[in-house]
Amino acid sequence: MREPATVRLLPDGHRLHLNDGPIDLIVDADGTPDAIRGAYEAAARRFVNILDELCGELPLLRAQASFRSPRPQGPIARCMADAVAPYRNRCFVTPMAAVAGAVAEAVLASMTKAANLDRVYVNNGGDIALHLAPGNSYRIGMVERPDHPSLFGSFEISAATPVRGVATSGWRGRSFSLGIADAVTVLASAAAQADAAATIIANAVNLPSHPAITRIPAREIAPESDLGDIPVTRAVGQLRPPEVDEALSRGERVAEELREQGLIFAAALCVQGVVHIVQSPLAIPPPLCGDGLLSLSANADDGETSVASRSLQHA
């Protein structure tokens, strides 16, 4: 039986939780109470139609993107197709690689259209769309393993930067990955772009035919997966440090390429506790910093650690 979409305020009385089937959004807006109320109502109105809209063209969205692909009808589906278009020549990719980010963007757009807000985030399971009015910023934590949320770093996005989308992909996440990254977090101009890029980079963090990596055709796990018979990563054994570096540098090369093409601003790649950062050498201050932030999770004062801004940690 079709479960209705749920819309509710979280117990903190501030954040909005939207759920429909596999779509699970945490939304937080800052502004005047009237603006927030108006924005939340707009978000809810937009949200309740999203899943049906997407499912109407699911076969097309699950098919490999190519020049010959018909243009999807729905606005979110079009956003997804556009976000993956830069990659359709380099590898197998379907519009589904950008679904989470595109949904987050659509809900964000409905809110900013309805009201003037200081800042908003729409977090779709770790793929986050941001709105920042001048002078505002968000601090966002990065998660290494979605099954045990915890921070491996954090970064600040201010209105002055062009970053409005953050996404994380990895083999431990809800979606399948072809690579072995525990997490690849990408900063881009919009959430759908970040989502697609994180998927592509996480797929590239890899050690082809390494014996410690267990891969299973996607279809054997999810019969209708858009990845079909492509083997996806199910387990990664302990790797030696040079192997971790090798996998990371494969991903880094792709991330660097995407950065030079202007598709992303920065990426943090994480494999078995080792983090590599890709960002513009000119960025001041650098949006992502690995080492300094890693210490954040290592300075347990009385035996406990920081898990700040938990709502932003879903990966």
Place this chain on the structure above:
Amino acid sequence: MADVFPPDTVRCDACPVLCYIKRGQAGACDRYANLDGQLVRVDPHILLDRAKSLGTPLVPFLEREGEWDGKLMKSRETFVTAIGAGTTYPDYKPAPFIVSSEIEGVDMVTVVTEGIFSYCGVKLKIDTDRFLGPERNLVRAQGEPVGHVTTVEYGSQMLSIGGVHHLTGGTKSEGRVTCETLLDLCNGKEVALTIDDGARITVAAGKPPVVNGQQEERMRVGCGSATIGMFAKQWFGKVDEVVVVDDHITGVLSEHQAGKMLGIPETGIAIHGRRSTPGRYFQVAQPGTGWGGTNISDPLSILKPFKAKIARPNLRLLMVSTTGEHFAYYELDAALRPIEKELPESLKESVARIRENCEPALTTVLFMAGAGGSLRAGVTENPVKLTNSVKRSLTRVTCGGAPAYVWPGGGITFMVDVSRMPENAFGYVPTPALVAPIEFTLKKADYAALGGHVDYVRPLEEVLREKERQRQLSSLPENPWPLEPPESDPRA
């Protein structure tokens, strides 16, 4: 399209994605899954459900929907655990869930949080008489030191795994591997460990340990001397001499008090090792993984030649280990040398009985940790009052609904048997530290008195209404119900 999938694939109609879900897998939402061909909800926040039977840990959702649409479950039948509740650190704000319920007219409050523990570890009790390694030697996982060998207990070897020094005091890799090892042990997964100058073992909570590739089956029935005492009467008349080989105390029937009581004559047997009292010998061999936890594979190696003045040809000798796993039967030849013969029918029963009386060998895992300042601050504005309340048994501590033993003395240092907790109750953070559920249950009046966050107390019914993030489990029958423990539990 459905017919191309295996017959136990289910199609979920909870949303328009209409996932086909294979057996053992979850749908795209991760909230519905196919458990043995049936569509079930698998949500993260775990509620223990007292009414459900043990056999159905996940509740088929249709059945549950019916129940939930009708009326809310009676408060006392549901206990909110901290598993998946989240944590507040470092905000020093009230715990994620503070739930009130009425138990026989008394308002009770349960404060539910997930604690992040760097000061934590597990104590492993491994039922084996085989030698695992010298006391104090390092225990390693993936080559990294993660713990050490502590004492030998009756029929078991204790290991200490984890602790803050391995978690955060060594190299990054040591900390990471220690954390992984603890996480796996606490979540009931199998872990391979090696002990310096000792054995390779594979252990998992509630399962028989595997020592050097060999699975332990039984604990010894007693030490060698105790075994003689228990079985002397059954051997009387069927054999002239019995040696029960044991790494701790090897027993010799004819010299043992039990043998003397039966009037069993001397046999001229002579044993290596240090004689303790008559018929009881220490250190007949080195510790090892052979007979009775010694290093021997040939039992005759612990015997000196029989004394010619006393021994006689055709004397019948049984040698058996304390678990009955190893046994051999000999008769002396004319030169008083033991010659191995087939075990006579009349003795087979006693050897089998030794085996039967040995309990199944298991590995048990107790999680031990200390609740830090900020965790206690999530419960009350004045953390020491929580400690005092726990000490005075006004506040009960449970972990995922399982009873916790709280150590006397300062702080809240507790131990819990992980096999009494729901599956996968533990998580980790890369500090590294373990994340474990912890619940404090006390009377609402006491909670207010100790400076509790009373403004954040929510009725159980309200928490239950947020059902989409919850998962109902049966409570384990061996656990006291967390809200209403038995009288026999002095700490309750």
